[in-house]
Amino acid sequence: MQQVADVKPSSTLPVSETTFADLLRPLIDPGFRLALAMLHDAQAAEDAVQEASFIAWRKLGRMHDQGRLRPWFLGIVANKCRNARRNKWSAGVTLGVPDVLPVPSPEERTLRGADLRRAIARLDYDDRLVVVLYFYVDMPLDELAAVTRSSAGAARARLYRAINKLRPGVAIEEALR
Template identity: 45%
Template sequence: MYTIPGTVSDAAAADLLGRAKSGEREAFEQLIGPLIEPGYHIAFGIMRDRQEAEDAVQEAALTAWRKIGQLREESSARAWFFKIVVNRSRMQRRGPWHSVIRLPDLDVVGRWNEERTARTLDLRTAVRELAENDRLLLFLHYGLDLPLEEVAPVVGLSPAGTKTRLYRVLKRLRPVLAESEGSIPWK
């Protein structure tokens, strides 16, 4: 699980948002800065190319700066920025999106026994077969540990719809997850 370092409290975020909306660059950097690295992980998951992911996050940050005035006070800056990253990455990507969840590379898996490797590959295959938004939902909730209320606007659903979608995705993955129990790196 990836935690976002340097995120601020709701009161501090509201203050930073107000200052950023008035054009204060330092406030914008404090608000969005801690989100750049997780934004990169999202972009890389979509694009599978480091340089393209970096470009997408830079473009997303520029878009966020230009459109900071459109962010409503009651909205989550984190969810808003991640939605910009997702949209920018989708517009920019050149090839198919394989997986947003980073499972271990085969080099790392090499030290595991063959049975565990096969189960991990089954899990990787099952995740790849999910719809794009379902993979994104899993990564945002389990990979970045975002609450469903913040994941919802990024995937374009209500919080209740997001919870239902997550339940259905996990239900589809349950047979593979049961076999892979204990070898799930993002659990």
């Protein structure tokens, strides 16, 4: 998939602090949810959203269609998550799925949830991204396609493949409810 943050639009308009804050504030929570589900680490997730916000401010003036702000920003967060994983690899940290996920949770007793998180973590990056965006960030397919820089059809096909990996025995229609 092409990296959204790397897209180079044509011209830049100045963005005031107030405008930036008003536009970005409602996107921080979904950005954090996306990063948490991608990275399984709350601190790393916050770092990813923070770094994405730096980039967003620098590039916000080039956004001519602010109706596409949410997929644009979540695309930057997704790229940061991809880079966070790369950085961890290069630092020699094993990113295999651990038996116990690093985020402390009083509700880890829910074995089903832990199994599902583990299964999602085993998906490759692109499959995991569409699953998280569709099922956890509750993003419609057309916006999801904008984040992943693919067509809606390609995004749907990837989502179906990922669902099959997660729940091999479950019909797609049932899984999509």
